[in-house]
Amino acid sequence: MTTGAPPPLKPARPRRSRVLRFLPLGLVAWLVLEIWLLTVVAGASSGLTVFLLLVGGLVLGSFVIKRAGRRAFKNLSEALRQQQQGLAPAQDQGGGSALTMLGGLLLIMPGLISDALGLLLLVPPLQKVLSRSAERAFDRKLRAAAASAPGGLGDAFQQARMHHPDGKVVQGEVIREDQPPARPGGYPDDPQLPR
Structure with missing residues (x-):
């Protein structure tokens, strides 16, 4: 008998670039x-x-x-x-x-x-050229990584907080109500008469 949970899948191996x-x-x-x-x-x-x-x-x-x-x-x-x-x-x-x-x-x-x-x-002129091109390539890679990420670093920290120690992830939304909703009478404790 199964529990209804799908079997864990092996994570896909990242593809190696041609250079590597x-x-x-x-x-x-x-x-x-x-x-x-x-x-x-x-x-x-x-x-x-x-x-x-x-x-x-x-x-x-x-x-x-x-x-x-x-x-x-x-x-x-x-x-x-x-x-x-x-x-x-x-x-x-x-x-x-x-x-x-x-x-x-x-x-x-x-x-x-x-x-x-x-x-x-x-050679100093060659150093300057290589330094500029390396900086541009690094910026390009950084922008591409930031664009491909679904969220920023803050999202990663937020997602990390949703994991429980047992490995389960709780999906949900927290709604915080500091004050109870105002009632039509103007006062929060004012009793309402049925209509």
Whole structure:
């Protein structure tokens, strides 16, 4: 005998985007290309040259990351100091700390392609272009997520309050009456005569 409740359904798995589907294949192809390029350079010059290139990338990347971290910490300290003094925060001067750190990380990674990409990320005009395009893409995604959501964050909190500890959801509406409805006689306690 059934209780009338439908059996629980498995939640649908969200579809993976094409980027996430092919990301592992892309990483493997990139690693193979890096190794192949290192062997080509080693064959054209010597193994010592490749070793010096890799060590140079490691040292330069460490220096870049350390410098970008110091700049980010200095900017954070300055912003906190201005906030404590009640001053308006200074406009961002386009330091590009995140892109600089990413460039340093790519320099640290062994490989010539990653070194070239890391050096490109250290060029200030390119940082500005990438920063603007990333900001626009982030805003677009944020607007799309807000538009597709049935409600806002307040609705999510309201819905969370309707769940009981046993997992059941109570659908309903709360009507609050602070005062009893006014009667035609003018006074709430005035007795009404039948008509």
